[in-house]
Amino acid sequence: MGLAEKRTAESIKTEKLPAFEAKLKDKAGYDIKVDINWDTFTAYDQYPLSRLDIVFDDLESFVKKICSDDMGKEALQDKMSTIQLTNSDNNDDVKMELKDKTLALTVQLVQGSFSSQTDSQIANYVEALL
Template sequence: MGLAEKRLAESIKVEKIPAFEAKLKDKAGYDIKVDVDWNTFTAFNQYPLERLDIVFDDLESFVKKICADDMGKEALKEKLSTIHLTNTENNDEVAMELKDNTLYLTHQLVQASFSSQTDSQIADYVEKLL
């Protein structure tokens, strides 16, 4: 990781994640913490970090879909308090799992191709578990 990646990661930590968590709180009605496994993002060039904006947009949309009414907000609050993001260079490792009130999402943001769960895929998966 070079200086550019370090600066971008710090900017995301200090500016983007707090703003993103505020958006999630606005949609869900409660705090949802976003936890990023930084080592899996900064081990590469800037692309995985830059692509976090796309992931954040999908996550915000997923929360909005689930929390469209009070029933959804209450159900999500009982099952989700943290979203944990991991990056991988292996497309076969792309996955999502909801356990212990944490939604674990593994994305493949490293290569020229991009593999991530869409807002609808995440919403469908989580909704079945609520």
């Protein structure tokens, strides 16, 4: 990881991430911690870090869909308190799992391709488990 990646990651940690978690709290009615495996995002270059905005938008939209009413908010709060993000350079690693109150998402934000779960895919997966 070079200086540019370190600066970008630090900016996300101190500015974008707190604002994103505040948006999630606003939509869900409770705190949702976002845990980013920084080593998997900064191991390449700045490009995967710049794509985190897309992932954040999909996650915010997913939470909004589930938490459209009190029933959804309560159900999500019972099952999820953390979102864990991991990046991979292998498209076959892209997956999602809700376990132990953690929604673990592995995305592929490196190279020329881009693969992550859409808001609807995440909402459909999680809603089925609530």
